[in-house]
Amino acid sequence: MEPLCYVDDLPLPPKDEILRRLNGLGGREAQLEILRLLCPCRNSCRDADVWRAVISLYTTRRHHAGEVREGARHAVKSLRERARIDTRAAALLHEVEAGPDQRRHEWLWTGNDARFPKPVRNDVPTIIELLASGDPREREDAFRALFRTDRHVSRAVFDEIARKAESPNPRERRNARAALRLIEERRATAA
Numbered sequence: 001m002e003p004l005c006y007v008d009d010l011p012l013p014p015k016d017e018i019l020r021r022l023n024g025l026g027g028r029e030a031q032l033e034i035l036r037l038l039c040p041c042r043n044s045c046r047d048a049d050v051w052r053a054v055i056s057l058y059t060t061r062r063h064h065a066g067e068v069r070e071g072a073r074h075a076v077k078s079l080r081e082r083a084r085i086d087t088r089a090a091a092l093l094h095e096v097e098a099g100p101d102q103r104r105h106e107w108l109w110t111g112n113d114a115r116f117p118k119p120v121r122n123d124v125p126t127i128i129e130l131l132a133s134g135d136p137r138e139r140e141d142a143f144r145a146l147f148r149t150d151r152h153v154s155r156a157v158f159d160e161i162a163r164k165a166e167s168p169n170p171r172e173r174r175n176a177r178a179a180l181r182l183i184e185e186r187r188a189t190a191a
Contacts, residue, residue: 004081004125008171009042015050022053028068031057035071040082040089041125051079051096084117085126085145086138116145124160131182132175142179143186153183 012018013034020026021034037043038054045051058072083090119127123145130142146153161183164176 004041004078004122006041006125006129006171006175010037012037012043012045015047018045018047018050019053022050022057031068032071035068035075039075040078046088046092048092048095051076051092055096081122082126085119085123085141086130087141088137116148118148119145119154119157121156121160124157124164127157128161128164128172128175128179131179139182146183147186147190158183 013021018034018038021030024031035054035057038045038050054072054075058069058076079089080093083093127142127146130138133139146157161176161179164172165180167173167176
């Protein structure tokens with residue numbers, strides 16, 4: 001499994017336009033474009049109706065080309081990957097009943113209090129994004145995943161965040177540096 005690669009992209013259109021495109025009313029290219037934009041690495045969409053439509057494209061065999069199913073599969077797979085750390089994404093998967101096969105590192109969202117899996121290097125991009133988001137709930141999810149039992153952050157995870165702080169990609173570098181700053185502040189207040 002490759003880690004999510006977060007990128008800046010165009011914003012999502014309104015919900016009714018998203019659903020129109022997902023239903024193929026704008027043609028196959030419009031479907032592919034909206035699936036690309038719905039990927040959690042590009043935009044945040046937590047609307048259950050939208051994700052049910054995406055899952056339908058992924059799970060049912062229509063007359064569409066395989067690339068539409070593949071685009072839907074990629075978006076759902078990315079949402080599941082993000083849900084390891086992001087409780088809102090996990091709740092969305094639970095709501096649309098798309099989470100039962102979200103089992104990796106013995107973690108499964110059940111709708112109750114989140115028990116975060118041990119973060120691994122593939123989780124680093126999501127942790128960085130959540131910490132850099134400015135959203136208090138997303139930041140808390142990232143901190144709860146990072147500091148599961150104490151002030152200790154896995155060395156491999158911390159080293160990966162530090163490595164991304166030197167990335168040639170300006171967005172990745174900026175967000176990783178913000179994440180490192182917040183981690184150090186959290187460590188200092190917990191000491």
